[in-house]
Amino acid sequence: MSGEELIFYLFAAIAVVSALATVSRRNPVVAAVWLVVTFFAVAVCYLLLSATFLAAIQILVYAGAMMVLFVFVIMVLDVDERGREEHRRPTRIARVGYYGSLLLAGGFIAWVLLGTLARQYLNPGADLSKTPDFGTANAIGREIFTDYLFAFEAISLLLLAAVIGAVVVARNRRDREKDSLQTGMSHAARHAAGVAELPPVPGDIAPPGPTPVTDFGAPSATGHDGGT
Amino acid sequence: MVPITHFLYLAFALFLIGAAGVLLRRNVLIVLMSVELMLNAANIALVAFSRQWGNADGQVLAMFTIAVAAAEAAVGLAIVVSIFRARTGTDIDDLSLLRD
Numbered sequence: 001m002s003g004e005e006l007i008f009y010l011f012a013a014i015a016v017v018s019a020l021a022t023v024s025r026r027n028p029v030v031a032a033v034w035l036v037v038t039f040f041a042v043a044v045c046y047l048l049l050s051a052t053f054l055a056a057i058q059i060l061v062y063a064g065a066m067m068v069l070f071v072f073v074i075m076v077l078d079v080d081e082r083g084r085e086e087h088r089r090p091t092r093i094a095r096v097g098y099y100g101s102l103l104l105a106g107g108f109i110a111w112v113l114l115g116t117l118a119r120q121y122l123n124p125g126a127d128l129s130k131t132p133d134f135g136t137a138n139a140i141g142r143e144i145f146t147d148y149l150f151a152f153e154a155i156s157l158l159l160l161a162a163v164i165g166a167v168v169v170a171r172n173r174r175d176r177e178k179d180s181l182q183t184g185m186s187h188a189a190r191h192a193a194g195v196a197e198l199p200p201v202p203g204d205i206a207p208p209g210p211t212p213v214t215d216f217g218a219p220s221a222t223g224h225d226g227g228t
Numbered sequence: 229m230v231p232i233t234h235f236l237y238l239a240f241a242l243f244l245i246g247a248a249g250v251l252l253r254r255n256v257l258i259v260l261m262s263v264e265l266m267l268n269a270a271n272i273a274l275v276a277f278s279r280q281w282g283n284a285d286g287q288v289l290a291m292f293t294i295a296v297a298a299a300e301a302a303v304g305l306a307i308v309v310s311i312f313r314a315r316t317g318t319d320i321d322d323l324s325l326l327r328d
Contacts, residue, residue, distance in 0.1 A: 002229075004229065004230060005229075005230050008230045008234065008235075012234070012238045015238065015242060016238070016241050016242065016245070019241075019242055019245040019246070019265055020245055022245075022249070022258070022261055022262070022265065023245055023246070023248060023249030023252075023253060023258065023261075023262055023265070025258075026255075028255060028257040028258055028261075031257075031258050031261055032261065035261050035264065035265070038242075038265065038268070039268070042242075042268050042271070042272060045235065045238065045272055045275075046272075046275055048230065049235065049275045049276055049278070049279040050279060051275045051278070051279070051287050051290075053287070054271075054275060054287050054290055054291060057291060057294060058271075058294070061294050061295075061298055062264070062268075062294070062297075065298065066264065066297070066298060066301050069301060069302065069305060070257065070260075070261065070301070070305070073257070073305045073308060073309060074257060076309065077308070077309065077312050134279075134282065134284065135279075135284065135287060139284050140284060140287055140288060140291065143284050143285065143287075143288045144288055144291070147285075147288075148288050148292075151292060152292075155292055155295045155296070158295070158296065158299055159295060159298070159299055161299075162298075162299030162300075162302050162303050163302065165303050165306070166302040166303050166305070166306035167306075169303065169306040169307055169309075169310050170306035170309045170310055172313055
């Protein structure tokens with residue numbers, strides 16, 4: 001068994017085991033940290049497929065940005081008292097496995113990325129795979145900004161829409177009501193935005209005329225103290 | 229050299245685990261994490277085929293998948309926050325407002 005095969009089966013096993021841990025933990029924070037291990041192991045698999053740029057992106061976007069997003073939301077929600085004992089007492093095996101696999105994956109990724117960079121700059125003719133720059137940022141960037149330019153722009157638009165949508169959805173109702181009043185939206189527009197009750201129907205308004213006066217009868221000696 | 233089928237087996241296993249998480253778990257946060265797991269499995273398959281044919285298109289597509297996954301996570305978590313404000317809970321079985 002060659003070194004590459006050994007590394008693949010090791011990290012494939014780590015990925016599967018930590019994915020199982022992700023879906024089986026009660027506490028979402030514990031599940032999130034196991035998900036980080038899965039992402040690191042998957043990044044190592046990208047490296048074995050000589051997709052170095054994608055491995056770096058995987059770490060940056062998944063293990064960096066998305067995990068922080070998940071953990072922040074869990075912190076804001078303050079959910080799940082049930083899984084607390086998991087949080088308090090991770091077993092020794094779980095701790096060793098967690099930190100060990102993270103260190104292993106992180107070290108391997110750093111090693112391969114540094115090695116790739118060194119080989120590219122010191123020895124430009126080094127054959128990494130079928131073409132010399134297969135999977136590097138150079139090759140991927142050339143593809144993105146030529147053949148896939150339209151898709152790239154569409155993706156950027158999608159990300160913008162997602163950011164705006166997330167902000168709009170996550171704001172609470174009182175803020176939205178205040179904003180809609182301050183910007184002077186019409187009642188119908190506020191109803192369409194979901195911050196006002198039903199719009200007034202024109203025929204439904206009471207016709208202008210004398211205000212009806214309620215007759216309370218003669219003042220009673222015992223019913224009202226007169227505000228002395 | 230690891231044969232490409234083994235990468236596909238790994239992708240299959242991760243996708244299966246993610247699908248099981250989506251179907252079996254009731255915590256909406258873990259359901260979202262399982263969706264990320266399934267998208268990752270699809271990415272592994274894309275990159276494996278890209279390597280098989282020596283063609284970078286699969287890697288570009290995998291990068292787009294990562295961007296879509298990030299957008300999905302942002303909107304999904306915003307919806308989770310919004311739901312949690314409205315009805316205080318992350319149990320997915322409580323969310324039957326559109327059904328009845």
